[in-house]
Amino acid sequence: MSLSHVWPKTATIAPNGHLLIAGHDVTELAAQYDTPLYIFDELTIRTMCQAYMHACRACGATDAVVHYAGKALLNTAIAQVVHSEGLALDVVSGGELALALHAGVDPHHIHMHGNAKTPRELDEALTAGIGAIVVDNLDELHLLIAKTAGRAMPFAIQIRVTPDIATDTHVHIQTGHYASKFGFPIEQIPQVGALLQHAPGLRLTAIHAHLGSQIFDAHTHVAAIDVLLEQVVALRNTYHLPIEAVNIGGGLAVAYLDHQQPPDITASVAAMWYQLQQGCVRHGLPRLRLELEPGRSIVARAGVAVYRVIGSKPVRDLPRWVHVDGGMADNIRPVLYGAKYTAVLANRADAVADEVVNVAGRYCESGDFLLKDVALARPVVGDLVALAVSGAYTLSMASNYNMVPRPTALLVNHETIRVMRRRESYADLWRMDA
Numbered sequence: 001m002s003l004s005h006v007w008p009k010t011a012t013i014a015p016n017g018h019l020l021i022a023g024h025d026v027t028e029l030a031a032q033y034d035t036p037l038y039i040f041d042e043l044t045i046r047t048m049c050q051a052y053m054h055a056c057r058a059c060g061a062t063d064a065v066v067h068y069a070g071k072a073l074l075n076t077a078i079a080q081v082v083h084s085e086g087l088a089l090d091v092v093s094g095g096e097l098a099l100a101l102h103a104g105v106d107p108h109h110i111h112m113h114g115n116a117k118t119p120r121e122l123d124e125a126l127t128a129g130i131g132a133i134v135v136d137n138l139d140e141l142h143l144l145i146a147k148t149a150g151r152a153m154p155f156a157i158q159i160r161v162t163p164d165i166a167t168d169t170h171v172h173i174q175t176g177h178y179a180s181k182f183g184f185p186i187e188q189i190p191q192v193g194a195l196l197q198h199a200p201g202l203r204l205t206a207i208h209a210h211l212g213s214q215i216f217d218a219h220t221h222v223a224a225i226d227v228l229l230e231q232v233v234a235l236r237n238t239y240h241l242p243i244e245a246v247n248i249g250g251g252l253a254v255a256y257l258d259h260q261q262p263p264d265i266t267a268s269v270a271a272m273w274y275q276l277q278q279g280c281v282r283h284g285l286p287r288l289r290l291e292l293e294p295g296r297s298i299v300a301r302a303g304v305a306v307y308r309v310i311g312s313k314p315v316r317d318l319p320r321w322v323h324v325d326g327g328m329a330d331n332i333r334p335v336l337y338g339a340k341y342t343a344v345l346a347n348r349a350d351a352v353a354d355e356v357v358n359v360a361g362r363y364c365e366s367g368d369f370l371l372k373d374v375a376l377a378r379p380v381v382g383d384l385v386a387l388a389v390s391g392a393y394t395l396s397m398a399s400n401y402n403m404v405p406r407p408t409a410l411l412v413n414h415e416t417i418r419v420m421r422r423r424e425s426y427a428d429l430w431r432m433d434a
């Protein structure tokens with residue numbers, strides 16, 4: 001039996017009704033590795049990486065650079081997989097940088113982002129010799145100018161601007177609007193230009209914007225390219241800063257629900273590239289490189305979270321609460337932005353989903369839930385609830401709330417089952433206590 005497009009590419013249902021990922025029985029994996037369990041399908045991750053690389057080549061953006069935004073999910077194996085597919089890597093902290101270096105990612109292929117990078121993190125990025133620091137505000141720029149004064153070779157930076165473009169996404173994940181905490185407002189660009197003109201230790205290579213996440217309409221990106229190009233013209237003509245690239249960030253949506261259709265990556269990238277090329281011609285600019293930073297769309301669909309049903313509670317006139325052994329500490333998205341998911345029972349994936357239930361997390365917060373008003377096949381104690389599209393912004397935001405060890409993450413393909421991250425032990429919970 002086949003499953004919808006929200007499940008990993010290799011997901012199927014076996015004749016006995018069990019959910020399979022890359023041929024592995026999820027019920028058996030749950031028994032062997034315990035629950036909650038995150039299972040990542042390697043083929044889906046690689047396919048998504050290749051989709052971006054192919055999209056760039058197909059439209060003629062042959063020198064485009066695709067950075068995987070590590071904040072969506074980062075560990076050694078993931079860094080290695082995306083790097084092996086030819087993607088560069090974006091980090092947002094010294095910790096992510098250290099992990100990327102540990103995983104063997106070439107520092108030249110790393111960019112560092114963040115609205116509040118600490119002086120220490122900037123030093124770490126400078127020392128590692130990363131590809132570029134994406135500067136977010138004037139204080140950071142002043143600090144970097146001071147830190148790089150007297151360098152023999154100028155250090156590459158990009159500047160992040162807020163193009164003030166509205167997006168069709170949740171307010172918590174909009175970042176390109178004027179009031180966002182991220183990036184330079186357009187009116188500060190002349191100040192940036194004037195400062196960089198007299199900053200021999202820095203080399204401005206690109207202008208950057210990231211508009212937000214889970215954006216279905218790539219026209220938003222296309223519109224932002226025009227705004228960015230106007231700033232490139234000003235920075236080149238007035239301040240003689242030889243910008244080489246426009247970095248349009250990440251943000252393309254994924255389908256979490258069966259009725260959703262994610263934007264086509266080939267068409268979206270082509271539309272961005274076309275706008276960039278046309279804009280360069282219109283403004284009399286040389287050909288500029290396109291840079292992209294997808295995170296969610298690389299890893300979200302690959303991940304399936306598997307929880308064990310522990311109990312339930314009837315509620316008069318409302319759906320029954322079904323209690324599972326994970327929740328907001330491994331996936332805070334439902335609580336944080338009301339995120340909705342598709343789910344099946346992994347051990348009875350072929351059964352008719354004829355009961356509408358609410359799936360409660362195990363954490364001691366009234367607001368902790370994973371699913372609301374979702375149809376499942378009358379879950380009972382011991383059943384396994386599998387949540388599709390759980391790969392992005394789940395484990396990377398996980399915590400030890402209530403002193404619950406964070407779950408195992410597996411990376412599977414048809415040949416192998418690899419533990420990417422082992423389940424924390426109780427001893428891990430006090431390993432840092434002093």
Ligand SMILES: Cc1ncc(COP(=O)(O)O)c(C=O)c1O
Nearest residue numbers: 069210213250251293294295296
């Ligand atoms: C600067 C930047 N680039 C890229 C991304 C990745 O976005 P997404 O995961 O929606 O593709 C983010 C996410 O917030 C970001 O802040």
